[in-house]
């Protein structure tokens with residue numbers, strides 16, 4: 055047997071390579087889009103993994119702490135700790151903000167972690183450099199993606215922090231790198247405004263005769279202190295004792311503590327099903343558009359290439375070549391173009407994933423299903439050209 | 455002439471319908487014996503190409519009878535179902551323009567049909583090589599069609615037409631683009647092939663240079679054939 059398509063491609067390789075490269079860049083974009091989606095899902099999973107929690111306890115009837123805001127009293131954890139099945143319970147705060155470092159500022163998620171050291175839920179499980187936070191104030195562990203280095207001084211709200219440790223791939227569900235600081239500092243950062251606002255607040259309290267009573271001189275100070283501290287956290291991370299079912303502990307927490315709790319799989323559903331659902335839909339729409347555009351391009355190219363061979367096709371028919379052979383030739387050329395495009399696309403996606411300003415996770419199964427879809431598109435795209443070829447009258451080869 | 459060649463009786467072909475109908479063939483009778491080369495000549499529009507297309511099972515006649523070898527292929531309607539297989543197995547085509555496949559080299563252009571039919575590639579190529587040798591063009595076996603002269607292309611096209619050893623070869627103006635020396639060479643090849651493979655060959659031509667070489671000629675005028683004795687001049 056002889057492959058007419060193979061020989062035609064070899065003969066007109068320039069045409070095939072150039073259109074293949076064009077198509078390949080389009081396919082590269084498609085694979086990258088899929089990779090961005092996978093990256094977002096992975097960011098979510100990494101976030102949950104690295105928090106070291108089995109359960110997330112949040113404000114009643116909220117989807118916090120990642121998908122909605124949630125706040126609960128910072129002493130709630132004590133009650134949770136006393137429940138059966140709970141091994142550890144730790145406060146945590148999350149606040150996405152700009153962090154200044156010298157001239158620059160970096161978008162990051164500031165995580166306030168409860169004192170106690172590594173192993174407490176919320177703490178980064180491992181560091182790539184430096185050490186964990188040991189002092190109770192003004193130390194930070196930052197993710198490498200922030201660009202901070204050990205011993206850098208960074209500014210969060212009004213306070214300066216020293217970077218003492220670095221992590222890798224500790225990111226928020228939207229891909230912002232994390233910066234860990236002591237819980238107390240974080241609560242303050244979340245609550246406190248600038249100096250001016252504090253002074254204004256003090257003045258307002260002092261002017262209120264209900265608080266500023268000469269008969270009780272300590273009252274004003276007490277009120278100001280209570281107003282300037284923040285007794286809230288965003289969630290309590292819970293680790294279970296071995297042998298306890300997450301669902302049952304969730305049940306107990308919700309019944310006794312008037313709080314809402316989520317298991318790991320519920321949290322994953324919230325992150326992936328709700329938080330990144332819109333982005334996923336946008337990406338899905340892009341993938342559909344790209345598939346249609348690729349199909350149109352392949353169909354157009356194959357149709358043009360076929361029209362250029364109409365006379366040869368008439369000759370092939372005249373000398374007795376089967377329709378199957380002719381259709382096969384056209385379809386194989388379309389598939390060949392698809393294969394060239396796929397190879398180019400896979401290579402370019404691999405390269406620009408490295409410099410893409412978002413985590414791109416190229417999964418083998420996406421490449422594989424992308425390849426299958428592309429082959430189906432190629433087959434469909436060749437139908438118009440095949441139709442044109444099979445309509446050719448062999449008498450045309452004889453002429454007048 | 456028993457058991458072979460071409461026989462056409464009372465063939466009629468009408469193009470179109472009603473007012474615009476054209477009777478391109480009105481009364482065509484023709485016999486070509488195996489091993490014989492006959493000329494088909496006539497003025498423009500007389501129906502030469504139409505006759506060749508009918509005989510080549512490319513268009514359907516309106517009435518009459520056509521017999522190829524021992525097989526009645528047309529008798530007021532097709533008598534066989536797979537016309538394409540008939541063309542592939544029984545008929546070799548040679549045209550004015552050789553229409554080689556541009557992305558195959560000379561050998562594969564000639565070997566294409568058997569290769570597509572499942573004959574192992576090397577067997578088909580060996581067969582093609584033998585034909586190229588017979589046509590004295592074996593030295594261009596690896597060339598691409600675009601690298602050949604018109605005469606060389608025509609010889610490759612003849613080799614392609616012969617590869618399946620068809621009992622019938624139909625040639626439409628095969629020498630039109632060639633100078634007289636090359637044109638005579640092509641006719642000589644056709645005569646050699648006819649003798650060697652017992653092929654019945656019909657050559658449509660306007661070409662004054664080659665008309666004297668036919669022993670028998672069919673004249674066609676207004677769709678009606680008249681048989682004539684040709685000069686049958688020998689080649690030097």
Ligand SMILES: Nc1ncnc2c1ncn2[C@@H]1O[C@H](COP(=O)(O)OP(=O)(O)OP(=O)(O)O)[C@@H](O)[C@H]1O
Nearest residue numbers: 454469470476478497498499500501502503504505
């Ligand atoms: N497809 C067609 N539809 C309608 N009429 C046709 C068609 N093909 C040929 N004819 C007509 O049939 C007649 C015979 O045409 P044909 O092509 O057989 O002539 P020819 O002898 O080959 O001429 P030439 O020497 O110019 O090639 C002409 O009048 C032509 O106009």
Ligand SMILES: [Mg+2]
Nearest residue numbers: 453454502503
């Ligand atoms: Mg003609």
